[in-house]
Amino acid sequence: MAVNFQSLAEEFTKFYYAQFDSDRSQLGNLYRDHSMLTFETSQMQGAKSIIEKLVSLPFQKVAHRISTLDAQPSSPDVGSVLVMVTGELLVDEEQNPQRYSQVFHLVPEGGSYYVFNDIFRLNYS
Amino acid sequence: MAVNFQSLAEEFTKFYYAQFDSDRSQLGNLYRDHSMLTFETSQMQGAKSIIEKLVSLPFQKVAHRISTLDAQPSSPDVGSVLVMVTGELLVDEEQNPQRYSQVFHLVPEGGSYYVFNDIFRLNYS
Numbered sequence: 281m282a283v284n285f286q287s288l289a290e291e292f293t294k295f296y297y298a299q300f301d302s303d304r305s306q307l308g309n310l311y312r313d314h315s316m317l318t319f320e321t322s323q324m325q326g327a328k329s330i331i332e333k334l335v336s337l338p339f340q341k342v343a344h345r346i347s348t349l350d351a352q353p354s355s356p357d358v359g360s361v362l363v364m365v366t367g368e369l370l371v372d373e374e375q376n377p378q379r380y381s382q383v384f385h386l387v388p389e390g391g392s393y394y395v396f397n398d399i400f401r402l403n404y405s
Numbered sequence: 406m407a408v409n410f411q412s413l414a415e416e417f418t419k420f421y422y423a424q425f426d427s428d429r430s431q432l433g434n435l436y437r438d439h440s441m442l443t444f445e446t447s448q449m450q451g452a453k454s455i456i457e458k459l460v461s462l463p464f465q466k467v468a469h470r471i472s473t474l475d476a477q478p479s480s481p482d483v484g485s486v487l488v489m490v491t492g493e494l495l496v497d498e499e500q501n502p503q504r505y506s507q508v509f510h511l512v513p514e515g516g517s518y519y520v521f522n523d524i525f526r527l528n529y530s
Contacts, residue, residue, distance in 0.1 A: 316477045316478075318475045318477060318489075347528075347529070348526050350443045350524045350526065352441045352443060352522045352524065353441075354479065354510055354521065354522055355521075356439055362487075362508065362510055362522050362524070364443075364489075364506065364508045364524045364526065366506050366526050366528055379528060381489065381491055381506035381528070383487065383489045383508050385479055385487055396479065396480075397477045397479055397487050399475045399477065399487070399489045401473050401475065401489065401491050403472075403491055403504060403506070403528050404472070
């Protein structure tokens with residue numbers, strides 16, 4: 281299966297962060313029961329636990345800005361895609377953005393993709 | 406297959422960076438012909454091309470220091486592992502470390518693991 285994985289990664293992250301920044305409670309349909317999220321030092325499995333975690337994060341307003349986005353096919357045959365993002369995050373009334381790194385592992389399912397792995401870390405300097 | 410993926414990720418990265426920092430020309434046996442490296446804006450496929458790229462990097466001395474390391478199984482059945490590292494890199498006589506993010510996708514083969522995906526980015530502030 282030939283996938284334009286770079287375009288797919290760009291479309292996915294654009295959609296993901298737009299949805300995250302407007303209403304992150306609606307991200308649940310991007311995860312499955314076996315999906316995993318590592319958010320800083322917390323680990324969750326399953327769409328329900330992942331969304332509970334994301335909704336519980338202690339900010340109201342949030343804006344992601346992507347600095348770099350790289351993608352590679354993560355399997356010789358399945359069509360899955362690995363995405364690494366580095367970027368900046370602006371929360372609430374903060375003036376100084378926080379840098380972050382995030383990895384998504386996207387797996388195809390019925391003509392679309394879901395998030396199998398999601399690892400997020402702030403980059404402290 | 407039950408894999409202690411966190412320990413595996415720690416052992417792998419410890420070995421990888423120790424080898425990288427002492428003699429990166431010897432990393433070739435960790436990659437295969439279908440392995441991929443994204444190093445900043447360059448993309449390479451295959452152990453030979455990947456090692457040529459790593460050897461050509463314009464520094465003699467290099468030291469990696471890991472700040473965070475997170476791992477997740479990347480497949481429900483195959484035993485493959487996704488690793489995200491954030492850390493600092495000190496090259497040659499530089500006094501100021503550069504921050505970086507790196508993802509490794511490790512795939513089992515004959516009792517060991519090889520690197521299927523490798524994505525490296527410096528984090529500019």
